[in-house]
Amino acid sequence: MPRRRLARLLLMVRFCFIHPPRHYPAQRDHIVNPAKIVLSRQALNPALIARLKQLAGTSIRNCMQCGKCSAGCPMAGFMEHPPSRTLRLLQLGQNIQVLAGRSIWHCASCETCTTRCPNGVDPAAIMDALRKLWWDEQGRSEEKEVQLASRLFLDNIRRYGRQHEMRLGALFNLQSGKLFKDLALGPKLMARGKLKLTQEKNRNLAEIEQIFARIEQMRQKGKTP
Amino acid sequence: MSRTATALNYGYYPGCSLHASAREYDQSTRGLFGALGIGLSEVPDWLCCGATPAHNVDRLLSLALSAKNLTLAEKVEGDLAVACAACFSRLKTTQHELKDDAEKRSQVGRAIDGPVPLAKKVKHLLEILDSDFGLERLQQAVKRPLSGLKVACYYGCLLTRPPGVPQLDDAEAPTIMERVIEAAGAQTVAWSHRLECCGAGFTLSRPEVILKLTGDILAAAKEAGADCLMVACPLCQGNLDLRQQEVEKASGTRYGLPALYLTQLLGLAVGVPASQLGLDGLLVSPQGLLREKGLL
Numbered sequence: 001m002p003r004r005r006l007a008r009l010l011l012m013v014r015f016c017f018i019h020p021p022r023h024y025p026a027q028r029d030h031i032v033n034p035a036k037i038v039l040s041r042q043a044l045n046p047a048l049i050a051r052l053k054q055l056a057g058t059s060i061r062n063c064m065q066c067g068k069c070s071a072g073c074p075m076a077g078f079m080e081h082p083p084s085r086t087l088r089l090l091q092l093g094q095n096i097q098v099l100a101g102r103s104i105w106h107c108a109s110c111e112t113c114t115t116r117c118p119n120g121v122d123p124a125a126i127m128d129a130l131r132k133l134w135w136d137e138q139g140r141s142e143e144k145e146v147q148l149a150s151r152l153f154l155d156n157i158r159r160y161g162r163q164h165e166m167r168l169g170a171l172f173n174l175q176s177g178k179l180f181k182d183l184a185l186g187p188k189l190m191a192r193g194k195l196k197l198t199q200e201k202n203r204n205l206a207e208i209e210q211i212f213a214r215i216e217q218m219r220q221k222g223k224t225p
Numbered sequence: 226m227s228r229t230a231t232a233l234n235y236g237y238y239p240g241c242s243l244h245a246s247a248r249e250y251d252q253s254t255r256g257l258f259g260a261l262g263i264g265l266s267e268v269p270d271w272l273c274c275g276a277t278p279a280h281n282v283d284r285l286l287s288l289a290l291s292a293k294n295l296t297l298a299e300k301v302e303g304d305l306a307v308a309c310a311a312c313f314s315r316l317k318t319t320q321h322e323l324k325d326d327a328e329k330r331s332q333v334g335r336a337i338d339g340p341v342p343l344a345k346k347v348k349h350l351l352e353i354l355d356s357d358f359g360l361e362r363l364q365q366a367v368k369r370p371l372s373g374l375k376v377a378c379y380y381g382c383l384l385t386r387p388p389g390v391p392q393l394d395d396a397e398a399p400t401i402m403e404r405v406i407e408a409a410g411a412q413t414v415a416w417s418h419r420l421e422c423c424g425a426g427f428t429l430s431r432p433e434v435i436l437k438l439t440g441d442i443l444a445a446a447k448e449a450g451a452d453c454l455m456v457a458c459p460l461c462q463g464n465l466d467l468r469q470q471e472v473e474k475a476s477g478t479r480y481g482l483p484a485l486y487l488t489q490l491l492g493l494a495v496g497v498p499a500s501q502l503g504l505d506g507l508l509v510s511p512q513g514l515l516r517e518k519g520l521l
Contacts, residue, residue, distance in 0.1 A: 055284070057322075074421055074422040074424070074438055075422075075424075075434070077437075078434060106434075108277075108382075108422050108424055108425070108426055108427065108434075109277045109280070109281065109382075109426060110382035110383075110386070110422035111382060111383070111386035111387045112382070112386065112420075112422070114386070114387040115386045115387045115388055115396050115397065116397075122387075124387075125284075128280055128281060128284055131281055131282070132282070132283060132284070135282060135283075143430075145429075145430040145431065146427070146430045146431065148430065149278065149426075149429040149430040150278035150281055150282050151282075153275075153276070153278035153279075154275070154278060154279060154282060154286070156273070157272065157273045157275065157279075157290070161270075161272045161273065162241045162244070162272060162273045163241035163242070163245070163273050165241075165242075165245050165246055168429065169429065172429050172430075176430075181432075182432075185467060188508060189246065189467070192505065192506045192508075193248060193506075194245060194246040194247075194248060194506065195245065195246065196245055202270055202272055203270050204270045204272070207293070208272055208293070210338065211286075211289050211290070211293060211336050211337055212286070214335065214336045214338070215283070215285055215286055215289060215336050218285075218332070218335065218336070223332070224285055224332055225285075
């Protein structure tokens, strides 16, 4: 192997050897271990890169590792792989490290990264695409509660047409097992008329159900990205 | 631009929060617009925009929900006025993404079983006050200037980002909130966290995130010497107000910063009776502060 290419490979591996933030709770399994990174033509996954581009409308190939996204990311302190490292890992074909980790569920969709990227990458859309891949293939991640909240939120739309905040909070507590979460807040909100026990259903609920059903059908037939 | 005395009338998309946990935003919007003579007619049978969870799960579903809302909005006259920053962002994103992408447009069209109308102008309340109604007219309408009140304008994430999509103001250095509230005589503070994320989407699933992000925002506003925060998003307000006590407990600092909606502050200034502004809906009560400044 020519020396220059070897040096570049070593540099790539070195880049991944960054310690996770110290206050991050110990989730050692998914933290990048350089010994586990195998760089090869097989490891680079052009199909995944293409799929991400199809889903997100932006290519991770354009990331040049300037780090502005991670610098501005309000959630970087909670992440094992902040946005720029997520992109680099994907470029190197280490998609399992990214997909099985928690970071993709920690993105708050605040669009700071997308706003600041100097090379037109849309990391926020990539994060959506990565979550979509995980929803489609694996269903459940280690961030069950983030997934639960999203699922209940969408379920409310399908069932009522609008958000039923009381149901959202109550079912979240029941299904996550955190029965007493925000219990003190409930009466304060109710006294101010901010929490309704019941939610009227939209008159056009049948049409809303159709939207959900049609998208499911389109997905089954493979007619959507 | 209609700066003349012609009547302004808009379609109105309040969004789910404004019918529940942010009902004072709805109440004060109607109060303020009524006092300014701006007409609002609510979109019939509007549905939830899906906010952040929808596009986190399925972008196509998110686009389809907003497309359906745009279809429903065609039933009302005038541009579409939106109060919630998240709904505003979803509607604008949908228009932006579908405008030049025929394939995506046809997929969304199939999902909602009809063409996607993209021509409706979607405007945040701030934009209506700043451009359509105009700051001069707003200034003239002020009966009780908010002088002496130091306001920290908090934009949050979705009002201005990403560039080119909401087109409300500059994505990273906006001034529209400051312009509007200064027209009502308030003093604004320069501070660091105007555009930082409050962690809204995690309010249910990861409260520790809220404590950190919202805590930083409250600390920054306090340090800048603000009397209160002004917000334009029910989710930001929820975190800054409902969770303020928790933040105070976790950080061991007392902030006591009321987070008021822009429509509540402007409503006070143009003389809407306080009873129509839902001031008692806030957990961190603004009554003491407003009385001290002679505004109540």
